[in-house]
Amino acid sequence: MNLPVSGPHDPYAALRLPEFRRLILARVFYTIATRIQGLVVSWQIFKLTNDPLALGLIGLSEAIPSIAVSLYAGHVADTIRRKNIIVAGVTVLLLCAALLWFFASPLGLGFLARGSFYTLPLYGVIFLSGIARGFLGPALFSFMPQLLPSRERLANAITWNSTTYQAAAVIGPAIGGYLIAHLGVSNSYAVATGLMLVALLHFLSIASRPLPPIEGEKLSLQDSVLSGLRFIWQNQLVLAALSLDLFAVLFGGAVALLPVFAADILKVGATGLGHLETAPAVGSVLMAALLTYFPLHRRAGRKLLWAVAGFGVATIFFALSTNIWLSLFLLFLTGVFDAVSVIVRQTLIHTFTPEYMKGRVAAVNNIFIGSSNEIGSFESGAMARFLGTVPSVVFGGLMTIAVVGITAWRADKLRRLDMTPEKATAGA
Numbered sequence: 001m002n003l004p005v006s007g008p009h010d011p012y013a014a015l016r017l018p019e020f021r022r023l024i025l026a027r028v029f030y031t032i033a034t035r036i037q038g039l040v041v042s043w044q045i046f047k048l049t050n051d052p053l054a055l056g057l058i059g060l061s062e063a064i065p066s067i068a069v070s071l072y073a074g075h076v077a078d079t080i081r082r083k084n085i086i087v088a089g090v091t092v093l094l095l096c097a098a099l100l101w102f103f104a105s106p107l108g109l110g111f112l113a114r115g116s117f118y119t120l121p122l123y124g125v126i127f128l129s130g131i132a133r134g135f136l137g138p139a140l141f142s143f144m145p146q147l148l149p150s151r152e153r154l155a156n157a158i159t160w161n162s163t164t165y166q167a168a169a170v171i172g173p174a175i176g177g178y179l180i181a182h183l184g185v186s187n188s189y190a191v192a193t194g195l196m197l198v199a200l201l202h203f204l205s206i207a208s209r210p211l212p213p214i215e216g217e218k219l220s221l222q223d224s225v226l227s228g229l230r231f232i233w234q235n236q237l238v239l240a241a242l243s244l245d246l247f248a249v250l251f252g253g254a255v256a257l258l259p260v261f262a263a264d265i266l267k268v269g270a271t272g273l274g275h276l277e278t279a280p281a282v283g284s285v286l287m288a289a290l291l292t293y294f295p296l297h298r299r300a301g302r303k304l305l306w307a308v309a310g311f312g313v314a315t316i317f318f319a320l321s322t323n324i325w326l327s328l329f330l331l332f333l334t335g336v337f338d339a340v341s342v343i344v345r346q347t348l349i350h351t352f353t354p355e356y357m358k359g360r361v362a363a364v365n366n367i368f369i370g371s372s373n374e375i376g377s378f379e380s381g382a383m384a385r386f387l388g389t390v391p392s393v394v395f396g397g398l399m400t401i402a403v404v405g406i407t408a409w410r411a412d413k414l415r416r417l418d419m420t421p422e423k424a425t426a427g428a
Contacts (some may be wrong), residue, residue: 011292014157019206020147024160026202027140028168030090033195035172036179037097039277040188041126043180043270044104045119046259052384054119055259061123062130067367069134074228074363076135078356082143083208089136090203094196096129101189134366141362145350146209155295158346163288166339169281177274212355228360231353238352240411241304241345242365247403248308248341260389266324279328283335284342291343300344301417305408307340312400319393348417 014020045054077085103121148157179188232238262273311334318330353361383392408415 011156013153014148014160017147017149017153020144020157022202022206023144023147024164026199026206027161028164029195029199029202030093031165031168032172032175033097033192033199034093035169035277036176036188036195037100037192039173039176039274040104040180040185040192041100041122042259043273044185045122046263048119052257052260052389053382055257056382056384057123058126061126062133065127065130066134066137069131070138070363070367071228071360072363073135073366074138074360077138077142077359077362078211081208081211082139082146082359083203083206085135085139086143086203087200089132089139090196090200092132093129093136094193094200096125096132097189097193097196099125101186101193104186104189106186137366138359138362141365142355142358143209145355145358146212147206154350155347156292158350159288159292159295159343162339162343162346163285163292166281166285166288166335170278170285173274173277173281175274177271177277180270180274228357228364231357231361232364235352236411236413237417238349238361240407240414241348244304244308244403244407244411244414245341245345248311248400257384257389257393260384261327265322265389266327268324272324275328276331279331280335280338283332283337284339285335287336287339288343291339299417300348301414304341304344304417305404305415307337307344309401309404311337311341312397312404314397315400316394316397319390319397 010016015024042055042058045058046052048054073085100122103125144157144161145151145154148154175191176188179191183191232242258276259273262268262270262276266272266276268275314330314333314337318327318334321327321330349361349365350358383395386392387395
C-alpha cells in the first residue's frame with residue numbers, strides 16, 4: 001500500500017501500520033454486513049407488521065441483552081485477551097446472520113408462518129446478536145490502541161477508525177436497499193452472511209496481544225465492574241461527553257423510523273430507504289475525512305456542543321420535509337454533526353482512560369452510547385405510535401437542543417475543553 005510521504009502532520013500515520021490496516025478492513029466488512037442486515041430486517045418486519053412500534057422493538061430487542069452483559073463484558077475485556085473475545089463475538093454474529101438468512105428462505109418462511117407470533121424468531125435472533133455485540137464493543141474499543149506503537153498515533157487512528165466506519169456505513173445501506181429491491185430479502189441476508197464471514201477471517205489474521213499490566217491489586221469481579229462506573233462518575237469531562245451523546249441519540253435519532261418515511265411520507269420505496277439510510281453516513285465520512293487532515297483540537301468542547309445542537313436542528317427540519325432531496329440533505333447534515341461528536345468523544349475517552357481499564361470504561365460507553373441507539377429506536381417507535389411519526393421526530397430534535405443547553409450550563413470543564421497536543425486539558 002503506497003501512501004504519501006509524511007510531513008509535520010502525517011494524516012496517514014496509523015494506516016502505515018499493517019495490523020491496524022487489517023483491523024480497519026475487518027471492521028469495514030463487519031460494518032457493511034451489519035448495516036445490510038439491519039436495513040433488511042427493518043424492511044422485512046415493517047412489511048410483515050406495517051407497525052412503526054415493531055421497528056422500535058427491533059432496537060429494544062438488541063439493547064436489553066447488550067446492556068445486561070455490558071459491565072461484565074468490560075471486566076472480561078480487561079481480563080481475557082481481547083482478540084479472543086472479538087473472534088468469539090463475530091462468530092456468534094455470523095451464526096445470527098445465517099439464521100436470518102434461513103428464516104427468509106422458503107423453508108424458513110413456512111416456519112415463520114406458523115401461529116400469530118411470526119416475527120418472534122426474528123426478534124430472538126436480534127436478541128442473541130445483542131449479547132454478542134455487548135461483548136464485542138468493549139473488546140474492539142480496547143484492542144485498537146494495542147496495535148499502535150505509541151500514543152502519538154492514537155488521535156489519527158481514532159479518526160481513521162471513524163472515517164472507515166462511516167464509509168462502510170455509507171456503502172452498507174446503499175447495497176442493502178439495492179439488494180432488497182432487485183434480489184429480495186433472502187438473497188440480501190445471504191450477502192450479509194458472506195461479508196460477515198470475510199470479516200471474521202480478517203480478524204483472525206491479526207496477531208493477539210497480551211493484556212496491559214494492571215496497576216494496583218487485582219480486583220474481585222464486583223469491584224472490577226464497579227471501578228469503571230466510579231472512574232466515569234468521578235471524571236466530569238468523560239461523564240459530560242457520554243451524557244450529552246446519550247440523550248442526543250436517545251431523543252434525536254430518526255433512523256429507526258426511516259422505513260416509515262420512505263414508504264408513507266416520501267414514498268420512495270426500498271431503494272429510497274437505502275439512500276435515506278446512507279445520507280447521514282455520507283456526511284459523517286466526509287467530515288471524518290476532513291478531520292483527518294485538519295484535526296479538531298482547539299476549543300473542542302465548544303465545537304462538540306455546537307455540533308450536537310446542529311444535529312437536533314437538522315433532525316427537526318428533516319421531520320418536517322416532504323421533499324426527498326431536502327430530506328437527504330438534512331440527513332447528510334446530521335451525519336456531519338455526528339462525526340464531530342463521535343471523534344471528540346472517543347479521543348477524550350481514550351486520552352483520559354488508563355489502558356488496563358479501557359475495557360470497563362468502554363462497557364459503560366457502550367451502555368451510554370451503543371445501546372442508546374437501540375433504546376432510542378424503541379423511543380422513536382413508541383412516540384410515533386402515540387404522537388405520529390413527524391411530531392415524534394420533531395419532539396426528539398427539540399429535546400436534543402434542550403440537552404445541549406443543560407450540558408453547556410452544568411459541565412464547564414467540557415465547555416472549556418481544549419485538545420491541542422500541548423494542552424489536552426480542560427479549561428486550558
